[in-house]
Amino acid sequence: MQTKIKEYRAKLNLTQEQLADLVGVRRETIVFLEQGKYNPSLKLAHDVAKSLKTSIDKLFIF
Amino acid sequence: MIGKSKWFSPRKYTGWGLTPVTWQGWLYIVCFVAPIAILSSVSIDQNIKNTFTSIWIGIFLLDILHIMTQMKKDEREYLHEAIADRNALWFMIFVLLISVFIKQVIDPIFVIALVGATLIKAGTQFYLRDK
8 A cells, every 4th residue: 555645744744743643643653654554444544634635545545 | 530641651562551751650650659668668557557558559550540541542553452462362371271281270260261251352242243
């Protein structure tokens, strides 16, 4: 799985810590999500997409 | 309750429980341990010492339990903890079974542990069935 979280996060000038706070997870979880090493639940994927003002299908590439 | 969950983090590599991550967490530990240490060095009636120590430890354990229930974990941490706990449980069951074969005696405590664990597993599955 690949993600574009880093790109979208950079567009909004958000740090990993800020994004983590927005979606209610630890920063490490954002790190692993960005690296495509962790498959999130649908809820977390939705929350991340919403926080980055995009959709799940644009953010996660399977 | 007294302690706050942000003062601690869950233990990952050194067993179960909590470990302080802020100075407040360390102060909290000192404040609970110091009275017991001081009391043990004072020459008063042993019954008073035992009563105070039991109550004090009881309050401490209840507060720790409260902190643990208040601790926020994200889904990745929950998943990792569940897998780690499952692996630890399987190791414990394996060692208990080996001990039965070596000692050739079935300890009632072992039976209680195994039946209790089975009931807890069944209860958990029942609770999670519709979730």
